[in-house]
Amino acid sequence: MATVTPRTLSGFMELLPPPQQQMEKMMDILRKTYALYGFTPLDTPVIESSEVLLAKAGGETEKQIYRFTKGDADLSLRFDLTVPLAKYVALHYNDLSFPFRRYQIGKVYRGERAQRGRFREFYQADIDIIGDGKLDIMSEAEIPAIISETFTRLGLRRFQIRVNNRKILNGFYACLGLTDKAQDIMRTVDKLDKIGPEKVKTLLTEDCGLTEQQAGEILGFMAISGSNEAVLAALESYRGRNAVFDQGLEELTTVVKYLAAFGVPAEKFAVDLTIARGLDYYTGTVYETTMLDHPEIGSICSGGRYDNLAEYYTDKILPGVGISIGLTRLFYVLSEQGMLNPEMDTAPADVLILPMTEDLTPAVSFAAGLRQAGIRTQLYTEQKKFKAKMSYADKLNIPFVVFLGEDEIRAGAATVKNLRMANDLPPEELGRLEQAGIYKQVTLPTEEALAYLRRLLDQRPPQAPIVDAPAPAEGCGASATQAP
């Protein structure tokens, strides 16, 4: 007798099979795309020694940690994939070759206050490039290319990667004599999108103690906008006052210069001087990625350049650049926005075989043949009424049913029914399809039935897991390349 009510903890995503298939497809695309750029997969433990995991943590993060003891051991669940990477690189330094490029897609844990769309267990999908002592600026230019390609392959079109350089900000604040206050100022400027320039100015003067003129200079600087070229041109007028600023401008100019060669469409990338990233370890290029039609969601993919990944674990200087997709949250948002592609194949099988005879040997052999041909096949052998069997295929969205009755077996044949074709097609449409070799139902010798199924399955257009409105600029871009 049932004694416990089954439940899943709040803040933990547990998907039904069709959305899980979409999530798997997304992860598969991430793995394949990251691999194309020469990243190697890593997998580190979910549990680490608290001493190791919390070497650097503090404040808000530490409060959210799942921390516990087992025997004598003080243990914690990882709260991101960056700290375990730092540990990994410090620990295995002698066995790695640098630059070390790794991706990791894994679950992390934060005991946040439960609220809609916030998760306590969630996937992060991270890429990082770690140098040994030095890391060339080109890695920072490559990151937006990888993210642009990744999101495009997922089916996302209306997104923009926003980029800035912390050296530009640090240099600029140094010119104003505000280096000590830079952190506070950046936190305040970060609110521009939300509260507007007037309120930011008030905060800068009242809370940060800036003069009216300093606040005005900052807001003027942050207001620089336009095309990437226009922003860079405006920044040129600040050159020569501060070495750090000048280096940041060099770096940003290099990043922008190589974008087109890396294949990033211009409209997918914007220099944005208001981006700073809260974490204090970013030291160069910083990235945020926004969905243009859903700015309220905030950044769906963020990261940047840091100068010393593993300073708590090793005296080796390990600069790097990385970026992270909050995959569980992104999936949740896509689902909420109706952006998961309903056309994507989420069926557990391509073919359901319904044997109609007592001896199942022919059905079992046919299933084995289909699987050898790479066709996902389920053999349905439950004792149910015909209608229940068809309803099973329908509910699971399996596109083809194969009947194997005595007539078929005697003739060495199989009957294939196409469940994706409507029952009430007009005769002329049906005729047109039959001329193209596509039948509502057809009986074929088993070898031909297998080839027929393989052909129809191969004809399915590939479906991205996300549906998004086309980017308005894309049409123009295409016609521009046609222009003489």
Add this chain to the structure above:
Amino acid sequence: MATVTPRTLSGFMELLPPPQQQMEKMMDILRKTYALYGFTPLDTPVIESSEVLLAKAGGETEKQIYRFTKGDADLSLRFDLTVPLAKYVALHYNDLSFPFRRYQIGKVYRGERAQRGRFREFYQADIDIIGDGKLDIMSEAEIPAIISETFTRLGLRRFQIRVNNRKILNGFYACLGLTDKAQDIMRTVDKLDKIGPEKVKTLLTEDCGLTEQQAGEILGFMAISGSNEAVLAALESYRGRNAVFDQGLEELTTVVKYLAAFGVPAEKFAVDLTIARGLDYYTGTVYETTMLDHPEIGSICSGGRYDNLAEYYTDKILPGVGISIGLTRLFYVLSEQGMLNPEMDTAPADVLILPMTEDLTPAVSFAAGLRQAGIRTQLYTEQKKFKAKMSYADKLNIPFVVFLGEDEIRAGAATVKNLRMANDLPPEELGRLEQAGIYKQVTLPTEEALAYLRRLLDQRPPQAPIVDAPAPAEGCGASATQAP
């Protein structure tokens, strides 16, 4: 300054990049093979409410659980994937279609005593087929086919799936009037392999309180061996004395009957009456899988038929059959035995591009083109000596290096060096390869260079992650089918 010594907890597997690539390849094969058989992927939380997770647990398992509190919540890390499946099916019953076929590859946690080859965090790879009220015997026949195909695709050849049926054992013990002692007897008989029949007989009489005659009957029964047909024939002589036994014999006969049709080679499958499986919820077919050359490892893949998956969570009767691969332990054993394929490609990239000019635009464009063609490409832009760059490619086992110098760029060409070809090939061998269009180093127009790389990469033979000795029977089998 470094303040904490980086370390990974003992009992937690953390792999270097090349073995990690092999592990990923194994998981990829598992996912693809399970999908071919119509299983849908699931992902459930690592953390569950202790009340839910431990509804059934007790004894040894409960002691090993990672259990802790967070706020008011009493939480536990999952210790297998079966209990979360039971919860999932009970919780989402109305949204699922039955038979429900799912696979799950995920980490589970057991705080076992640390010892070599034992893991506290390890992957299980499970498949289960769950019926609603009933589940046809054919699912029990299909499981060995799936496992045989899975291990074969992984590259394992010398393995055997051993099968028994709990009804045969239960019926047999009932005939002897030993139903009450069946659990104790099965635990004792399970030691046959380790301690031999004499000692088992002693334990049966002295510890279990059986008569000499009963113990003799049991050992006689357990000694039934030979081909599957021979064992089934011997079992026929017991038929008619007990209804449960007879049903078990029917089921086992059905499972054996369909093996060939399912494509399981005869030598990969053995009826073995000594298999019982410890867990008391198995009620029909039970499976163990042994590596023929490493019986000391025990079963690498076990499972069976159960009559009621989720009795603690629902009054619905949910019979099923499932089997689980202990993936982390299997990987460890393969690694220890030197059975991980050294020929398998574990490089993070197929091509390393070494630009030789200041302007990197042509190199970036060529990298983008290679990636569009599906070639895993890394652009190397660090300021290092030529020798250090080549050594980087060598260490990472990247097969091709592309040089883009001023000469190449002026000519719209790229120089491709094949690092897998030895430097000291005899001239005649070199000539033979060049005639086949394979060069130690060649400069080609960029489009042709891309096509050349694509061709050479496509020519690589596919490599399974495991290398195993060929099964001795395979050659005979092949020639037998040739015989008139």
